[in-house]
Amino acid sequence: MKHRLKHLVPLALLVLLLNPLKALALFEECKDLFPAQQIPVTAQIGRDLCFDHFAIYYSPIDKKPIYTVEKLNRNQFQASHPRRTNQFYEEARLPFAERAQLSDYRGSGYDRGHNVPAGDMHHERGMAQSFSLANMMPQARQNNQGIWAKNVEEPTRQYVKRADGDIYIFTGSTGSLGSIGKNRVTVPRHLFKLVYDPQKNDAWAYWIENTNEASMSPPISYSELVAKTGINFQLPIKQSTSNPSKTAEAKPVKPLTGGWYPLFFDTYSENMLDALIANIRAGHVASVQIQYDRNAELANTIATQITKNSSVKVSLEQSSPPESPKANYERQRVTVIVHSQ
Numbered sequence: 001m002k003h004r005l006k007h008l009v010p011l012a013l014l015v016l017l018l019n020p021l022k023a024l025a026l027f028e029e030c031k032d033l034f035p036a037q038q039i040p041v042t043a044q045i046g047r048d049l050c051f052d053h054f055a056i057y058y059s060p061i062d063k064k065p066i067y068t069v070e071k072l073n074r075n076q077f078q079a080s081h082p083r084r085t086n087q088f089y090e091e092a093r094l095p096f097a098e099r100a101q102l103s104d105y106r107g108s109g110y111d112r113g114h115n116v117p118a119g120d121m122h123h124e125r126g127m128a129q130s131f132s133l134a135n136m137m138p139q140a141r142q143n144n145q146g147i148w149a150k151n152v153e154e155p156t157r158q159y160v161k162r163a164d165g166d167i168y169i170f171t172g173s174t175g176s177l178g179s180i181g182k183n184r185v186t187v188p189r190h191l192f193k194l195v196y197d198p199q200k201n202d203a204w205a206y207w208i209e210n211t212n213e214a215s216m217s218p219p220i221s222y223s224e225l226v227a228k229t230g231i232n233f234q235l236p237i238k239q240s241t242s243n244p245s246k247t248a249e250a251k252p253v254k255p256l257t258g259g260w261y262p263l264f265f266d267t268y269s270e271n272m273l274d275a276l277i278a279n280i281r282a283g284h285v286a287s288v289q290i291q292y293d294r295n296a297e298l299a300n301t302i303a304t305q306i307t308k309n310s311s312v313k314v315s316l317e318q319s320s321p322p323e324s325p326k327a328n329y330e331r332q333r334v335t336v337i338v339h340s341q
Helices: 004-020 072-080 124-129 141-162 222-229 270-281 297-311 326-331
Strands: 049-050 052-059 063-070 111-115 136-140 168-172 189-199 201-209 262-264 285-294 313-318 334-339
Touching: 004 201, 063 136, 111 141, 124 262, 136 141, 141 168, 141 189, 141 201, 141 313, 168 222, 168 326, 189 222, 201 222, 201 270, 262 270, 270 297, 285 297, 297 313
Parallel strands: 285 313
Antiparallel strands: 049 052, 052 063, 063 168, 111 136, 168 189, 189 201, 262 334, 285 334
């Protein structure tokens, strides 16, 4: 037994080094999205993903967000909003074994429920990024389109429009009602949305069952949400003035934090490709990953053009979901993930 353990310990350490999952999220590229740059503390192990206008702490076990965060203000809603894309795609930055796939949701009876709503996005890149499957949870259909949209997301949006400054929104889900798809995406039992107004030093949370029959109940307190989820969001709520929370030194706000964005090719588009190549030549692109299912010809044509006209690194990845008569456009679509410098 000792001899066997002697060999297992180095192997376990190697696995940890090659696959550094952590319960302590870092979010080094997007701390400005969090109140006072304080990252929530939780025992749940996950991966931190920065996007342009929101961040996700993602569970590779449940294949859905543990929580998401966004920083909103009324000025963002006064500007014209981009068109909703409805173009869901797999998260290219996650190891393949940790991703939810489009096929997991097909025929499941559950919606691909946004944690960060597409309706909150005020730029085209943010809108496109909000349809990453890393931002989705299996949500009861009538819940998603009814009580959640009308009694949780919309009132939250209306509050932001009335508020004087930045409002921080955390969204997530807990518990399990089973799983869907071959990748076993966990169906959560409860959904939550935490609203924090630092100007008033006040916070409240919506707590909703993930069922079509869910009924609306009054918001719960911040402390109740922490107890229910086991997540300490590190908000300075009900803290003694003699022991104020330590606030991190503010860092300059970056114009873009995600460092990547998706381009969708249902057919060959010379204009889109020329614009991408021009962006590469201008030194704004570090690498390109091309995802495809059946349309290998289009994927290879795009890869060839990029390689021929630039020195950027291009990789191709094929993902084939099961048969479904409703998903022809997704099978023919080629998604180009552009990683910015």
